Amino acid sequence: MKTKILILAAVVLFVVSCGTKKSAPATPATPAVTEAVKTTELTPELAAGKSMYENNCAKCHKLFDPKKFSQEDWKPILVKMQKKAKLDDTQMASISNYISSQL
Template sequence: MKSKILTLAVLIILVSCGAPKTAVAPPTPAVTETVKATELTPELAEGKSLYENSCARCHKLYEPKKFTQEKWKPILERMQKKAKLDDVKMASVTNYIHSQL
């Protein structure tokens, strides 16, 4: 009797382990195109780097979409002096912020 139960248990285990496995589908081209659309130009990447490195020294970074373009203007003007960024660097940061809105 024990051998029949043991044989049945082994048979059940073998059958359950042999179940067909489902394959994972490769990512769709639409996902790849979305990633390419979000790549930054060298100028925007420089602006992002300046934003992350200059602004994060004093406070947490805000997502660019948190404020409108009109609300960002006085914030960026005020922070330019504190971050000691010249007009060229500030234009790069501003362009990055605007590109993310």
């Protein structure tokens, strides 16, 4: 009986090991290259705005891609979030400039 179980286990192990290899789905390399081309160097002021956007906004919710909304859509969002995040006008202007630069 033990030999039958061992033989069965060996056969199952062999069949499983000979199964098709699952590979990661192929991802096209062009979007990554395209994104790298699209990104531009940020000035120190815009980099500070990006940092504030990432640090202050991500405390409460996920970060949205600046391109997800238009400039007109961002204005009331930023006004509302300025109060909640307790940011002064200078910090808000920096964040707003960063978002505008990404549109």
